[in-house]
Every structure is written in C-alpha cells, then in structure tokens.
Amino acid sequence: IATKDDKINKSSQFKKQQTNPKFQKKVKATFVTLARNNDLWELLESIQSLEDRFNHKFGYDWVFLNDEPFSEEFIYETTKSISGETKYGVIPFDYWSTPIWIDTDKAEAARQDMKERNIIYGDSLSYRYMCRFESGFFFRHPYLDDYDYYWRVEPSVKFYCDIDYDIFQFMQDNDMEYGFTIALHEYIETIPTLWDTTKEFISKNPKVLAKDNSLDLISDDNGETYNLCHFWSNFEIGKLEFLRSKTYRSYFDYLDKSGGFFYERWGDAPIHTIAAALFLDKEKIHFFDDIGYYHGPFTSCPIKEEIRTKGRCSCNPRDDITFDSYSCMEKYYEFRGLEKPAELEKYQ
Ligand code: GDP
Ligand code: MN
DSSP, X not given: OOOTTTTSOGGGGSOOOOOOTTOOSOOSEEEEXXXXXXXXXXXXXXXXXXXXXXGXXXXXXXXXXXXXXXXXXXXXXXXXXXXXXXXXXXXOGGGSSOOTTSOHHHHHHHHHHHHHTTOTTTTOHHHHHHHHHHHHTGGGSGXXXXXXXXXXXXXXXXXXXXXXXXXXXXXXXXXXXXXXXXXXXXXXXXXTTHHHHHHXXXXXXXXXXXXXXXXXXXXXXXXXXXXXXXXXXXXXXXXXXXXXXXXXXXXXXXHHHHTHHHHSOXXXXXXXXXXXXXXXXXXXXXXXXXOOEEETTEEEOXXXXXXXXXXXXXXXXXXXXXXXXXXXXXXXXXXXXXXXXXXXXXXX
C-alpha cells in the first residue's frame, strides 16, 4: 500500500541547477520551429513569450525549418528577438513530399472521404507532410546535428510562468529523454490502423520494447488496443539521441511504408508518444508541471501555489486542463504514482 510519504512530490527529487546568466557551459540544445513565412507574426508572440520567461537568461539557439526559403523579413524579425544564435533551414524534398510507394489515387480518395466526414485537417495534403516530417525527419536536418536536445515551439503559443532553471540542463542531469506539458486523447478517425501497425512492428522486433515501459499508460487492456492517450507534441522537449536511434528510425520507416500518413492522417503526437511509451523506460519521460503553457484551445496552468508564486504565473488556474476529461493526465498520475496537487479542490 502506498503511503502519503511514498508519494511525496516527485518533482522535488529532481536536480534543478540555477545557472549563472552568462550563457556559458550550456547544454548542446536548441529550440526548433517548423513554420511558413506567413506564420511570422504569430511566431513572434511565441518567441517573445519564451524569451521573456526563459531564454533571455540562457541564450539557447533557435533552428527554423521551412519547406520553402525563409523571407528576409522573417529572418530579420526573428533574429532580433532571440538571444541565442538563429539558423534558417530549407527542408529537403524527400522529407516533404509523397513517397513513391504511395498510391496517390487512394490517398486522394482518403482525403476526400475524410473531408466529407469533417475530420480535422482530413482533406489537407500539406498537413500530412507536416505530420510525417515531424514524425520522422526534423531531427535529421543537418542543422540539428550540432545538438543533443531540442524544444519544439509553434506559432501562437504562450508561456505563463518564469522558468528560472535551465531546462536542458535539467533534462541532461536527470537523464530524461522526453518532456511534455499536456496529454490528450487523439481522434480515432485519424489513426484507425496505427495501433495494429505498431503491434505488427513490435511482433517482428520484440527486442525494441523497454523493460520498464509505459504500455499501461497508453493501453487499458495490456496492449490489445490503444487508449488514444498522447503527449501534445506542439510542446516537446526531447533528447535527439532517442529519435536518431535505430529503434525509433526503424519504427518510423515501418509506419511510413504502411502508408498511414497518407491513407489515414496519422499525427506526429501519437507516434512520438507510442515510441516514447514503448521504447523508453518510464523514468525517462517527464511531465513539466511547472510550465504554464497555452496552445489553442488548451492551457496547462500550474495550480500549485508554490510554483505560481515562484514563477509569477499569469494564467488562471481554473483554465488548467490537466485534470479535465479531455486530458489523460488522470491516467498518467495514477500510472506514475504521483500525488495530485492539494490545490486541485480549490479550483475544480
Ligand atoms: P495544429 O497545431 O495541429 O493545428 O497545426 P499547425 O497549423 O500549428 O501546424 C503545426 C506546425 O507546423 C506549426 O509550427 C506550423 O507553423 C507548421 N506548419 C504547418 N503546415 C506547414 C506548411 O505547410 N509549411 C511549413 N513550413 N510549416 C507548416
Ligand atoms: Mn499549432
């Protein structure tokens, strides 16, 4: 029986080194943003928020990737807002196109069908390129070669609390490989065969499963079906070694060959999540309960008084999605044996 003491605030056991704001002794880490030129103004809001709340103290680099060349204006406006070095990369054709083994008529019929069924982004080819790129390729871009960790950032996101410790140092010191703030349930219509395809891959490569994996987080019936729980990947802090690993790459290749990015509309979030849950030991995955974050339409707002005060959080704790039914954090807390914040009652 777990006692209250067993469940002491697990986050307090982690090392959080305060770094002297001289930008030295940094971890090899970068922000990474996939964007179009016309995302510029929405993106500047994300940059301003993240620089003000975190990066002005640390000066981490920022890599921008695009399927076409970035405009002068995009480069000028973003460079001047970022404390670290900025890099602007174009995505190679193979990483952003329909592979030759895809039956394009079948793919088009699938888009038409999903359009009629009003499935979000169901009719979009570029959204599929985006999901495929984020699943299997962003980490292979040569600009990422210089780094060990990445933090994904999208346009129009907000950071609500000061982050006064070096997050990348935290990832490194605690040997973490994947960090998230929001976990949701995926729309089944977008991934009808993803789990069966995953099971095929696992049965052909049984050794890829981590000993202390998180299968019970993502399946309620011991692997028979996927419960759709996924870390929302518009925010992601990860170790690149994980995505570069032979295991992850062969999983991605297997999924890619099956055609589900095109015949269905597989998202990078369930794919990263399933991979992290199955191929990593559970301790390598970290829930950042101290990062106030917004990406429409959901907010993760710290409700612990201590975090709110220390971080000067500007979000309303009543907007926090963590323990709502859309979220699958209830399951995560149970799976990891975490104690829910005492403040929860006050704000529910
Ligand atoms: P959502 O968050 O799932 O609604 O999707 P977004 O529209 O925010 O797209 C996810 C990320 O991919 C964002 O960083 C976008 O800027 C980027 N993105 C989406 N589509 C394209 C595209 O066609 N080209 C480029 N370069 N970036 C894209
Ligand atoms: Mn987005």
